[in-house]
Each structure stands twice: as structure tokens, then as C-alpha cells.
Amino acid sequence: MQDSMKGLARFTGLLARAALWVAGTGLVLMTIFIAAQVFWRYILNDSLTWSEPASVMIMGWFIFLGAAVGIREGYHLSFDILLYVLPDRVKSWLHTLSDFAVAAFGGGMIWFGSSLAYKTAGxxxxxxxxxxxxxxxxxxxxxVLVVLFSAERVLRRIAGLPTARFGDAPLEE
Known part of the structure; x- marks a missing residue:
């Protein structure tokens, strides 16, 4: 199982790296669009009507892709104070429970995001x-990435492989 998990980790690592590149590119594009809007408005006394909605749309991409990668790398919010006094076996169960809760949230993102997209498609x-x-x-x-990365964390734990935690080095693929 560890070999197949290492293959999955390589795949999700590449997916996470691609998501970060898309998010970073989006951040740069958004910055360029807003700077262009400021230039057009205050220097040329004109306006780019597309820059604000395009920037907001791009912002959605880099926020949600970055958040998903943060989940894979263990940078998401957590309340760890109880974990300092519990045995490792109990910690593992609580981390798994947390990963299931995060995956359920990702499922909600898929369900309700799809519903919103469908309702506004016209x-x-x-x-x-x-x-x-x-x-x-x-x-x-x-x-989709939140569910995938949360499932990877659970499967890594089951296979006996390390999962990233806040402050740790990034996962090796």
C-alpha cells in the first residue's frame, strides 16, 4: 500500500504544484489588471470596464486553489491545544476526523458551487x-482539490506515511 500511496503522493504533489503556479499567475495578473485600471483612470482619465470583474474572478481562483494546497501541506486552520496532552494514537484519530470534516466541507463546496454555477450559467x-x-x-x-487532498492525508495516515503539519517541511513526493 505504501508504494501505491507514494505514486498518489507524486500525482497530488504535481497537482498541488500546478495549482500553486496557476494561483501565483492569477495573483500577478490581478495585480497587473488593477495597476492598469489605476493608470487608465488617473493618468489617462478613462476606465477599463473589464479590469475589476476580471480581477475578482481571478481572485477566486487563487484563493480557492491556494487554500486547497494549504490543506495538503498542513497549513489550514486547526485547534491543536488538546493534541499536546493526548497519546499519539488518539492524535492520529483526531487528525483523521479533522480530515474527514475538511473533506465534507470540500464536498459542500462542490455541491453548492455547482448549484450556483448552474443557476448563473444563463x-x-x-x-x-x-x-x-x-x-x-x-x-x-x-x-475537488480539498476533497482529493484530504483523502490523500487520510490514506497516507492509514499507510503509515507522514502527513504534513503546520511548521513541518513540505511533503516529499
């Missing part, structure tokens, strides 16, 4: 000329 974002569903697709994509 609407158009006027300044971009695209479907309103594009505003909610990052929630679905982030939810």
Missing part, C-alpha cells in the same frame, strides 16, 4: 461577455 457578465457561472467555477475546482 447570466452574462456584461463587461467580460462571459457566463456568470465563471464566478463560481473556482469554488467547485477548489472543492
Amino acid at each position: 447570466n452574462m457578465v456584461p463587461s467580460l461577455g462571459i457566463s456568470g457561472a465563471f464566478d463560481f467555477i473556482p469554488i467547485v475546482g477548489g472543492g
